[in-house]
Amino acid sequence: xxxxxxxxxxxxxxxxxxxxxxxxxxxxxxxxxxxxxxxxxxxxxxxxxxxxxxxxxxxxxxxxxxxxxxxxxxxxxxxxxxxxxxxxxxxxxxxxxxxxxxxxxxxxxxxxxxxxxxxxxxxxxxxxxxxxxxxxxxxxxxxxxxxxxxxxxxxxxxxxxxxxxxxxxxxxxxxxxxxxxxxxxxxxxxxxxxxxxxxxxxxxxxxxxxx
Amino acid sequence: xxxxxxxxxxxxxxxxxxxxxxxxxxxxxxxxxxxxxxxxxxxxxxxxxxxxxxxxxxxxxxxxxxxxxxxxxxxxxxxxxxxxxxxxxxxxxxxxxxxxxxxxxxxxxxxxxxxxxxxxxxxxxxxxxxxxxxxxxxxxxxxxxxxxxxxxxxxxxxxxxxxxxxxxxxxxxxxxxxxxxxxxxxxxxxxxxxxxxxxxxxxxxxxxxxxxxxxxxxxxxxxxxxxxxxxxxxxxxxxxxxxxxxxxxxxxxxxxxxxxxxxxxxxxxxxxxxx
Amino acid sequence: xxxxxxxxxxxxxxxxxxxxxxxxxxxxxxxxxxxxxxxxxxxxxxxxxxxxxxxxxxxxxxxxxxxxxxxxxxxxxxxxxxxxxxxxxxxxxxxxxxxxxxxxxxxxxxxxxxxxxxxxxxxxxxxxxxxxxxxxxxxxxxxxxxxxxxxxxxxxxxxxxxxxxxxxxxxxxxxxxxxxxxxxxxxxxxxxxxxxxxxxxxxxxxxxxx
Amino acid sequence: xxxxxxxxxxxxxxxxxxxxxxxxxxxxxxxxxxxxxxxxxxxxxxxxxxxxxxxxxxxxxxxxxxxxxxxxxxxxxxxxxxxxxxxxxxxxxxxxxxxxxxxxxxxxxxxxxxxxxxxxxxxxxxxxxxxxxxxxxxxxxxxxxxxxxxxxxxxxxxxxxxxxxxxxxxxxxxxxxxxxxxxxxxxxxxxxxxxxxxxxxxxxxxxxxxxxxxxxxxxxxxxxxxxxxxxxxxxxxxxxxxxxxxxxxxxxxxxxxxx
Numbered sequence: 009x010x011x012x013x014x015x016x017x018x019x020x021x022x023x024x025x026x027x028x029x030x031x032x033x034x035x036x037x038x039x040x041x042x043x044x045x046x047x048x049x050x051x052x053x054x055x056x057x058x059x060x061x062x063x064x065x066x067x068x069x070x071x072x073x074x075x076x077x078x079x080x081x082x083x084x085x086x087x088x089x090x091x092x093x094x095x096x097x098x099x100x101x102x103x104x105x106x107x108x109x110x111x112x113x114x115x116x117x118x119x120x121x122x123x124x125x126x127x128x129x130x131x132x133x134x135x136x137x138x139x140x141x142x143x144x145x146x147x148x149x150x151x152x153x154x155x156x157x158x159x160x161x162x163x164x165x166x167x168x169x170x171x172x173x174x175x176x177x178x179x180x181x182x183x184x185x186x187x188x189x190x191x192x193x194x195x196x197x198x199x200x201x202x203x204x205x206x207x208x209x210x211x212x213x214x215x216x217x218x219x
Numbered sequence: 220x221x222x223x224x225x226x227x228x229x230x231x232x233x234x235x236x237x238x239x240x241x242x243x244x245x246x247x248x249x250x251x252x253x254x255x256x257x258x259x260x261x262x263x264x265x266x267x268x269x270x271x272x273x274x275x276x277x278x279x280x281x282x283x284x285x286x287x288x289x290x291x292x293x294x295x296x297x298x299x300x301x302x303x304x305x306x307x308x309x310x311x312x313x314x315x316x317x318x319x320x321x322x323x324x325x326x327x328x329x330x331x332x333x334x335x336x337x338x339x340x341x342x343x344x345x346x347x348x349x350x351x352x353x354x355x356x357x358x359x360x361x362x363x364x365x366x367x368x369x370x371x372x373x374x375x376x377x378x379x380x381x382x383x384x385x386x387x388x389x390x391x392x393x394x395x396x397x398x399x400x401x402x403x404x405x406x407x408x409x410x411x412x413x414x415x416x417x418x419x420x421x422x423x424x425x426x427x428x429x430x431x432x433x434x435x436x437x438x439x440x441x442x443x444x445x446x447x448x449x450x451x452x453x454x455x456x457x458x459x460x461x462x463x464x465x466x467x468x469x470x471x472x473x474x475x476x477x478x479x480x481x482x483x484x485x486x487x488x489x490x491x492x493x494x
Numbered sequence: 495x496x497x498x499x500x501x502x503x504x505x506x507x508x509x510x511x512x513x514x515x516x517x518x519x520x521x522x523x524x525x526x527x528x529x530x531x532x533x534x535x536x537x538x539x540x541x542x543x544x545x546x547x548x549x550x551x552x553x554x555x556x557x558x559x560x561x562x563x564x565x566x567x568x569x570x571x572x573x574x575x576x577x578x579x580x581x582x583x584x585x586x587x588x589x590x591x592x593x594x595x596x597x598x599x600x601x602x603x604x605x606x607x608x609x610x611x612x613x614x615x616x617x618x619x620x621x622x623x624x625x626x627x628x629x630x631x632x633x634x635x636x637x638x639x640x641x642x643x644x645x646x647x648x649x650x651x652x653x654x655x656x657x658x659x660x661x662x663x664x665x666x667x668x669x670x671x672x673x674x675x676x677x678x679x680x681x682x683x684x685x686x687x688x689x690x691x692x693x694x695x696x697x698x699x700x701x702x703x704x
Numbered sequence: 705x706x707x708x709x710x711x712x713x714x715x716x717x718x719x720x721x722x723x724x725x726x727x728x729x730x731x732x733x734x735x736x737x738x739x740x741x742x743x744x745x746x747x748x749x750x751x752x753x754x755x756x757x758x759x760x761x762x763x764x765x766x767x768x769x770x771x772x773x774x775x776x777x778x779x780x781x782x783x784x785x786x787x788x789x790x791x792x793x794x795x796x797x798x799x800x801x802x803x804x805x806x807x808x809x810x811x812x813x814x815x816x817x818x819x820x821x822x823x824x825x826x827x828x829x830x831x832x833x834x835x836x837x838x839x840x841x842x843x844x845x846x847x848x849x850x851x852x853x854x855x856x857x858x859x860x861x862x863x864x865x866x867x868x869x870x871x872x873x874x875x876x877x878x879x880x881x882x883x884x885x886x887x888x889x890x891x892x893x894x895x896x897x898x899x900x901x902x903x904x905x906x907x908x909x910x911x912x913x914x915x916x917x918x919x920x921x922x923x924x925x926x927x928x929x930x931x932x933x934x935x936x937x938x939x940x941x942x943x944x945x946x947x948x949x950x951x952x953x954x955x956x957x958x959x960x961x962x963x
Contacts, residue, residue, distance in 0.1 A: 011269045014584040017890045018591035025337075029599035030897070032547060034714035036707050043891070048353040048774075049552065051568040051596035054589045055811055056548040057350070057571020059540050062810025062838035064578070066537060080526050087534035094538020099546060099858035111501065114325060117535040117537050118318060119505035122692060122845040123512040125286025128870050129689035131684055131877035132898075133239060133473070134232045138880075140477045141228075141484045146671050152902070153675025154682075155474065161421065161683045162470030163255045163444060163463045164556050170256075176235035180676055181633045185432070186639030187673030188425065188893055189613050189665070191909050193640075194647045194936065195891040196605035198913030199780045201932045203602035204724050205593065210924030211916070212596050213787045216587035216815050218713060218822045236516060242691050248703050286844065290684060313772065317543055349548045351771040352600065366551065405608045420684040425676060426894065427564075432672015433616040443687040462690050467893055469686055501891050512848075521855040527850040536845035540810075577814035586814040593772060593811055597779030604901055606713050614939060615961050616944035637947055641940050647910050648936065649918075649929045652735050670908070673895035681897075686839060 016215050022215045026207040181209060221492065224483035236474065242472055246464035253467050260424070260431070261448040264438030267391060267416045270296070273306035275390040277381055278413075280312055281327065281402060282319035287420070288326070293446035293459035294395050300331045301453060302342075302442055308379060310362070314403065315396050319341040320347040320369055329358075332406070339377040344369045354405035359386045360479040382456040386411040395419070395440075410433050418445070495702040506700040509692055642666035708844045713962045718933075723934055724828030728927030735946030737926045744905035745791075745888055750864065751885045752906075755860025755866040760884075763859035764792055765875070765889065768808045768843055780913075781891045782809065787916045788818060788889075792863055793823035793863040801860075804852060806837045808846040810947045812861060813838050828829050851904025864899070865889040865912060876902035889915070 025047060032044035068082045078084075090112075099107035144150045158177030159165045205211035212218070271277070281299065282327040283291045303458035323344065336342060346369030348354045357364045362385055363374055374380045383389065392407050395418030408415040414437045419427045421442030430436040440449055444468065446459035465471050487493050497503065509530040549571075553564045570592065575592035576585035597664060617640055620633035697703050723827050731737060748831070756761050766785030789805065796803040819940060820831045839849035851874060854862070862879030863884070864872065872888070872895040879886045880902065888899030889907025899906045907915060911931070917925025917961040946957040 010584065013501055013588065018642035019585040020590045021588065022658045024596040026599040026602075029596070029601055030717060033603040034707055034710050034717070037705075037707060045357060046563075047563075047592070048356070048596055048600065050570070051349075051593045051774040052353060052771070052919075053549060053553050053564065053567035054571040054574070054593055056544055056552065056775060057568055057809045057843065058574035058589065059544045060810070061574050061577065061813050062807075062841065063537055063541060064575075064837040065810070065813050065836070066533075067873045069837060072533045072834070078661065079521075080262070080523065082528075084524075086527075086544030087537075090531055091541070095280075095541040096538075098538060098542030101588075103659040108635045109678055110325075112535060113318070113321060115504045116508055117539075117648040118322075118530055119549070120254055120290060120512060120532045120535075120848075121284065121844045122286040123528075124532070124848050125686070125870060126688040126692045127288070127512065127515065128873055129239075129498050129685040130513075131873045132685045133679075134233060135683065135873060135877055135898065135902045136473065136678070137230070137232065137476065137480065140480070142399045142481055144604070147565040148670055149671040150675040150678065151477070154679030155477065155674050157676050157679030158470055158474055158682060161444070161680065162449075162467045162474075164253045164467035165471065165474075165816055167254045169254060177487070179678075180413075180634070181428055181432070182636050183639050183672045184425055184668055185429055185669075185673075186677040187643050187669040187739075188677075189429065189617065190640045190643030190646075191670065191673065191896065192609050192893050193939065195611055195720075195893070195909035195913075196609040197939075198784075198891065198910035198930045199605045199725060200453055200602045200610075200720055201935075202780055202784060202913045203598040204721050205600055205924060205928050207719075208725060208728075208924075210728065210928070211787070213538040213790060213819065213916075214598070214783045215591035216594075216818065218645075218790070218818045233516065240693070243690060244697060247694065247697050284843075286688060287691075289689070290687040293693065316538075320516065349544070349552070352604075352776050353596070353774065354535065365540060365853070366555070399607065405604055409608070409612075421680055421687065423684075424892070425680060429613075429616075442684055443690070444683075463685065465682060465690055465693075466686060470683065473682065492672075515750055515851060515855075519855070521852065525855075526852060531850050532845045532848050533840055536840040536842035540841055553876075560946075566713055573812055574814060577817065585815065590773075590811055590815055593774045594779065594783060597774040597776055598783070599771075599904070600774075601776035601780045603717075606717060607710065610939065611713055611716070611961060615958055616959055617943055618950050620947065622947075622951035623916075633947075637943065640943060644936055644940055647908075648933055649739050650933050651740070653736060656740065674900050675899040677894070678901060694716075702879070 018215045018217055019212065021207060023207050026203060033212045085132070221490065224486045227490075228487070234455040239469055242468045243309075243465045244452065246468055247461070250461065251419065251464045251468075253450060253464050255444070255447060255451075255463060257448040258441070258445070260428070260439040260441065261445050262438075262452065263371045264440050264445075265449060265452045267414065267438045268301050268305060268307070268393075271305065271307055271391060275307050276388055276391055277302060277307050277309040277391045278386070278407065279309045279310070279322055279393040279439055280314060280388045280400075282313040282469065284316050285318055285322060288322075290442050291395055291418055291446075292326070293443065294315060294369070294440045294449070295327045297329045297438075297449050297455070298395065298418065298461075299327055300455070303331060303336055305333050306454065308341050308342045308391075310345060310379065310383065312358070312365075313347040314351055317347040320344075322448070324369065338373075340379060342474060343374075343377055343379050345374070348478050352396050352402040352406060353405060359406050359411065361385055363429055372485060387415050401426075404430060404435050404438055421445070424491075497700050497702060500664065501702055506696055509696060638665070639669040643669045709962060711962055718936075720931060720935055725881075726927075727930040727934075730922040731886055731927045731930070737930060739929065740924075742907065744889060744907045744911070744913055745788075745915055745918055746810070747887055747905040748792055749795055751861035751863065751887055752792065752799055756796075756799040756801040758860050760860030761804055761857055762792065762861045762863065763777050763804045763806070763850075763853065763857065763879075763884070764794050764863045765806045765808075765866065766790055766812070767864070767868045768846055768871065769867060770843075772841070773809055773811055775929050778892075780896055781867030782812070782814035784891070784912045784915065785889070786812065786819060788865050788912075788919075789816065790819050790823055791915075791919045792825070793820050797824045797827040801921055802832055803835050804837060804853060804857060805857065806839050806846075806850050807841060808841055809841075810838055810841065843869060843871065847874055850875055850880050851878050854882055854884070858882045859884050862886045864903070865907065865915075868895045870895075873898040873902060875892060913939055
């Protein structure tokens with residue numbers, strides 16, 4: 009019994025679901041369309057229900073840190089308090105409308121979120137300074153292309169050297185798009201093959217059958 | 220000479236960062252007013268909204284995250300204002316992040332003049348729907364899928380939602396979602412043959428141009444410059460035009476920096492000190 | 495005028511705390527404080543929005559409306575928690591298998607259409623005759639680039655053929671490098687505007703300069 | 705009955721399924737396959753080795769998915785990343801290096817735990833405590849969490865394989881600030897340039913999905929590699945032929961593709 013649940017059910021479900029969703033995309037019947045739509049819904053509901061596993065994983069780890077008095081353990085306690093406050097106020101009334109929730113969201117969460125995102129500016133400058141040295145043919149191409157695009161993009165240089173705008177646009181439209189399209193096409197071949205391997209049950213890790 | 224070159228190649232990155240910050244703050248505090256030019260893709264974006272007759276229906280996904288306020292914020296307010304000004308009816312929905320809906324309510328809406336438009340008749344804000352692409356498929360086929368709007372009203376009680384049933388009734392799809400909108404285009408624009416315009420990050424423009432060539436997207440706003448050009452076309456100078464000087468100055472600094480490091484690199488390499 | 499709104503002060507201080515990450519290559523209490531805040535908020539957000547609100551609107555509302563079948567995905571979702579009981583941890587495989595296969599199948603079928611067939615069609619419709627020289631040259635360059643860059647990814651060519659195709663895949667690699675370079679150059683501006691957004695907030699909203 | 709506009713796609717899909725099945729069979733029956741080297745995968749051993757020499761752990765993350773693993777665009781990339789994790793875990797178990805796997809998907813926690821358990825059990829070891837760390841399903845909370853891990857644990861190798869958004873560069877540069885050796889890999893077209901620029905080694909696009917076949921060399925994966933190469937050749941052929949046909953005013957092939 010346990011072997012069936014360990015292997016056959018997950019593997020079989022993967023085959024059936026993938027085959028069904030493929031069939032639904034190419035051949036239209038009311039029955040398969042309805043089943044396909046509800047399976048997709050199911051995946052969302054399962055994921056939402058399972059989200060607590062992550063939360064529990066985090067809480068257990070945090071608890072261990074606190075009991076070990078690991079570095080910054082007091083901030084871990086603070087984190088749990090923030091979590092409780094957010095969860096509590098989020099549940100009162102329509103989502104996101106409680107004043108405390110909205111205040112934390114607008115004045116702490118979103119500014120931090122935005123600042124973390126904008127950290128990438130520092131990283132890209134550092135990566136740019138480190139990498140953009142003409143060491144080889146590849147890095148020369150990388151360097152020249154980035155340079156032309158930056159000349160085109162900066163409003164001032166784009167205005168002073170207008171000839172860089174058509175050159176830059178051409179580079180974006182022709183060789184760069186050719187490269188990106190090739191990348192997208194072959195990466196998609198990878199996705200298709202990966203999915204079919206799962207469907208044919210030769211790729212087992214994907215559905216959790218690792219042993 | 221050698222020591223200068225090797226110093227240039229080993230500048231502490233914190234010095235570069237501080238220089239960049241100074242170069243951003245300076246033009247913001249005392250504007251320089253550098254010139255700029257309107258791109259074709261921006262003009263097409265403007266035309267797509269401008270050419271809609273009053274009363275047309277638009278599905279809008281103004282759905283950016285807090286981090287993108289600098290880049291796409293001006294696009295959101297300008298587009299929204301344009302829709303209200305042109306008497307176009309629209310439905311707003313978010314698929315990417317829940318804070319997209321919170322920002323729409325708290326940041327973009329307060330900044331625009333809603334004229335005499337009535338909620339539920341002229342526009343509807345559905346808010347955030349979980350499920351991403353899977354939910355998009357369901358929503359495109361049936362607009363009543365989310366059941367409730369952002370404020371908790373039942374959708375069936377809103378007049379606009381009784382007129383508009385599915386993507387078939389929509390005249391234009393607007394997606395301002397930082398450029399990662401291929402899923403939305405795949406679910407809304409392509410299957411229903413609805414023209415789409417997108418607000419992308421400047422970085423997303425090459426990807427979007429691909430969709431423009433394929434005929435899926437008709438107009439693009441690319442990041443802050445796109446918004447600044449859009450503001451020029453709308454004749455309403457706003458937030459976007461202010462930031463453009465800083466962009467120019469930092470770009471020029473970075474261009475000079477990379478030229479100098481490469482000169483230093485070559486001078487050292489010609490002496491055989493590095494390979 | 496420096497702002498006297500406590501909300502703006504909170505936002506500004508957190509912004510500075512986050513950027514303290516770049517001062518030294520070591521953990522510091524300011525960054526860790528901001529990180530704990532954001533992770534804590536996100537956890538609260540996951541509990542309320544991701545779990546309770548979604549399960550409520552997607553499942554319980556429907557179950558209450560008579561669509562009893564939606565009880566199944568909720569039960570399947572609960573099976574994932576079996577991982578906490580070692581001897582039953584394998585029960586988690588079934589729900590994971592459903593989630594993953596839905597993602598893979600939707601991904602593969604959509605990719606085949608949008609990212610393969612449609613891209614091939616729009617590549618094929620590039621004009622060659624009856625247009626100006628630059629456009630028709632561009633079309634040829636585009637095709638050469640696409641084909642050679644695809645050749646770069648061949649995995650299983652026999653060594654004989656692959657040494658013959660070497661120049662082609664080198665050319666393909668160059669086209670990929672052009673893509674990477676232009677993307678990098680264009681992204682710098684994008685990241686700069688992100689940071690500009692934060693600086694604008696600090697300079698105008700918080701410090702009240704300008 | 706058949707959905708208009710997707711008939712050719714259906715034929716392509718069936719062709720791919722048949723090709724993978726056929727070539728898997730052929731490899732099982734003894735067909736020889738040579739695979740070109742993929743340096744990024746060979747480098748895993750080296751990276752883990754270096755980390756273990758300096759007594760520092762290995763950090764691995766399969767990246768971020770919006771929503772969850774069911775996300776059609778990002779899910780497959782993350783799953784491919786997790787298949788590579790089994791190789792990484794095998795090496796860390798063998799060399800006794802610490803491993804930290806940070807995740808942005810709650811439902812991937814059991815999957816990753818089992819993957820590690822199997823790899824460590826093969827060496828008769830227990831999975832190190834605190835190895836699997838779920839951080840957040842929110843993108844920037846996840847990013848901040850990983851930056852903290854990089855600063856506090858100071859990994860010797862930073863392996864980033866899966867699907868990433870803007871956080872790709874934060875992780876890659878964040879790893880370089882603490883002196884980790886970096887191996888990147890993603891199928892995300894918008895992030896691959898940064899991995900190529902910032903990482904020591906990088907898996908590009910399809911290589912991510914081929915990685916398992918390259919590592920395990922089992923018939924199924926090799927057969928699938930052969931089949932995708934065939935599919936690639938067919939697509940290249942279609943591109944060239946339909947481009948020529950279109951420009952010679954023969955609309956037939958494009959019309960066929962649109963069928």
